[in-house]
Amino acid sequence: MDVLQLIQQMKMLSDDEAKRYAAENGVQLSIAEIQQLRPLLDEVSLSWLFTGVPPSFIERIAQIIGYEKTQYYLQQHRLQ
Numbered sequence: 001m002d003v004l005q006l007i008q009q010m011k012m013l014s015d016d017e018a019k020r021y022a023a024e025n026g027v028q029l030s031i032a033e034i035q036q037l038r039p040l041l042d043e044v045s046l047s048w049l050f051t052g053v054p055p056s057f058i059e060r061i062a063q064i065i066g067y068e069k070t071q072y073y074l075q076q077h078r079l080q
Contacts, residue, residue: 006027007041009021010041011038016031037061037065058070
């Protein structure tokens, strides 16, 4: 999955469409999680592909979707 493409799509889609799109790309999120994660999408930086996702950002995601789920998706999509 192209993570940048997923992020761009998530910004433009409705909550229901975003949930389906994420699921098609192996990420299971609830509508409530999507709504809470949306403000974080604008903070994502292309440089993170080279430097890694900052721990403080990962912590914010974990607060929304849970630690285990966060770690699973980071490992699954090779972001950590």
